[in-house]
Amino acid sequence: MNDPGRPPLDVPAGRLVAGTRITGLIGSGSWGSVYAAEELADGAPVAVKFLRPDQLTPGQRRTMAELVEREVRFSRQADHPGLVRTLRTATLDEPDDPPLDGAVVLVMERAERSLQDLLAATAPHTPVPEAERLLTEICAGLAHMHRHGWVHGDLKGANILLMPGGAARLADFGLTAELEGTHAYVPPLGSPDHVPPEWWSQRAGSRGVPLRPGADVWAFGVLAHQVLSGGLHPFPGATARARSLAAQSYARGASPLRLDQSVPERWRGLITACLAADPAERGRLDAAELLRRVSLTAGPEAGCEVRRRRPRRTVPLVAGALALALAAGAAALAGTLLPGGGESPPPPAATATSGGQGGQSGQSGQGGQSDQSGQTRPAGAIPEGSDVPVALREVITGTARRCPEPEVTPALLAAMLKAESGFDAAAARPQSDEYGIAMWTPAVFNAWAQDGDNDGDRDYMSAPDAIVSMGNYVCWLDQQFKHRGLSAGLPALVVAGYRTSDKTVADAGRVPDRVRPHVDQVMKYLAEYTG
Numbered sequence: 001m002n003d004p005g006r007p008p009l010d011v012p013a014g015r016l017v018a019g020t021r022i023t024g025l026i027g028s029g030s031w032g033s034v035y036a037a038e039e040l041a042d043g044a045p046v047a048v049k050f051l052r053p054d055q056l057t058p059g060q061r062r063t064m065a066e067l068v069e070r071e072v073r074f075s076r077q078a079d080h081p082g083l084v085r086t087l088r089t090a091t092l093d094e095p096d097d098p099p100l101d102g103a104v105v106l107v108m109e110r111a112e113r114s115l116q117d118l119l120a121a122t123a124p125h126t127p128v129p130e131a132e133r134l135l136t137e138i139c140a141g142l143a144h145m146h147r148h149g150w151v152h153g154d155l156k157g158a159n160i161l162l163m164p165g166g167a168a169r170l171a172d173f174g175l176t177a178e179l180e181g182t183h184a185y186v187p188p189l190g191s192p193d194h195v196p197p198e199w200w201s202q203r204a205g206s207r208g209v210p211l212r213p214g215a216d217v218w219a220f221g222v223l224a225h226q227v228l229s230g231g232l233h234p235f236p237g238a239t240a241r242a243r244s245l246a247a248q249s250y251a252r253g254a255s256p257l258r259l260d261q262s263v264p265e266r267w268r269g270l271i272t273a274c275l276a277a278d279p280a281e282r283g284r285l286d287a288a289e290l291l292r293r294v295s296l297t298a299g300p301e302a303g304c305e306v307r308r309r310r311p312r313r314t315v316p317l318v319a320g321a322l323a324l325a326l327a328a329g330a331a332a333l334a335g336t337l338l339p340g341g342g343e344s345p346p347p348p349a350a351t352a353t354s355g356g357q358g359g360q361s362g363q364s365g366q367g368g369q370s371d372q373s374g375q376t377r378p379a380g381a382i383p384e385g386s387d388v389p390v391a392l393r394e395v396i397t398g399t400a401r402r403c404p405e406p407e408v409t410p411a412l413l414a415a416m417l418k419a420e421s422g423f424d425a426a427a428a429r430p431q432s433d434e435y436g437i438a439m440w441t442p443a444v445f446n447a448w449a450q451d452g453d454n455d456g457d458r459d460y461m462s463a464p465d466a467i468v469s470m471g472n473y474v475c476w477l478d479q480q481f482k483h484r485g486l487s488a489g490l491p492a493l494v495v496a497g498y499r500t501s502d503k504t505v506a507d508a509g510r511v512p513d514r515v516r517p518h519v520d521q522v523m524k525y526l527a528e529y530t531g
């Protein structure tokens, strides 16, 4: 959106900024301008966002400094296919060019357009093209943020970018905040059409207004309604102010929720749940559960769309190509550089303590075992003479090493892969929507995906991508269970969690019966590998 009060920053085409050459203005928002540019190094298209401090009152400067800090901090950590990537950031030192001097720039991957543009181009009462796929991808990005303890805080069409291949990515992290317990705190800014009704009655303290994950869930409900009905807001009114008053009236119970009749029947319950008037009720719908329900509601068609962007490899990988991909994966694991130039952010796992409570395997990564040749190998390592394909061993081992939890060993990951697919990278079970060596369900994969072979995409049919992503998820499961106080038989619980969900296993406090045969199978393989 253009802010009529502040003229867009004028950066001429051809200007060199932060390793890019500016080619033209894309648009301006309340706090800055975004320009199209190309990388000086290789001509790759990028977008450069300028957040500038000029023309602001001291109070605005403070708010902006906070927004910039949030945007930079979160952008640097955003490493997920559902989030726009920031390649690097810089503060401009341009004393001869006052408007630019001191501006913070973010060099980002360039999108084709925003979801808002798509909504504006769609006729009312009709869904935008590929509506369900887009909603699934948006929700996967949101679930990833929530899983890491972040609330987006400004989810709306203008902040969802559509990439050249059509993928939807969340952007604009200026109001993103980290949860401290049940709340986060942000400056009292927000988009009237997407903030929940309780937002209007909250008092701003010295740290700003409290923000709960449920605010994102509400915004997702509004967005889902818009995407499925050609941009129509779920609450009536010609202006954002009128619509927000209608939402508050609904929240007080003074008027019913009336979704547009064009919203498909199967989505109505889910949107209604997202738009629960009671924040506590809405809060019970966490983003992981929301993603599960969105994936189910969107159905296989949306999953097919997701898959189509990453064509499946139907020809078995030749050994040489696989070795190359795996070598690249190993290199990536050895020291992936953050887009911002720093080190790779820790996987969710690395932020938690290693409880060291020991699972069934009781492996600590210390000590060792003897293999057939009588040599000592690290505990939990893949034995020399095992059936684990040699080409996979390095990536499996590297993946396990990235996880600080002692239960997550190469042998455990190998045993899981064997039980999931028999190490077959082309495996597919379409009836249950599971694919690849780690039998990922595409929508779930989207939430955990990592680029294991470092080829620039994340593909569950690529063995390194699937394995590294599995390790990331398995590590997180292990930590979740420890946080819930589960300590006995952690490897089995993790295997069960991978087959069902963290919630199912944590609630049961044990391996659920329906996955018991699978878990037993994995444990048998694990015992074989660990002797």
Ligand SMILES: Nc1ncnc2c1ncn2[C@@H]1O[C@H](COP(=O)(O)OP(=O)(O)OP(=O)(O)O)[C@@H](O)[C@H]1O
Binding pocket: 001, 002, 026, 027, 028, 029, 030, 031, 032, 033, 034, 047, 049, 084, 108, 109, 110, 111, 112, 113, 114, 158, 159, 161, 171, 172
């Ligand atoms: N990485 C990107 N690639 C392509 N276009 C982008 C990118 N980031 C932002 N844009 C576009 O640039 C324009 C300005 O974005 P910006 O985030 O500054 O403001 P906004 O989101 O429109 O408004 P506000 O920040 O006031 O909510 C928008 O049209 C947005 O879609």
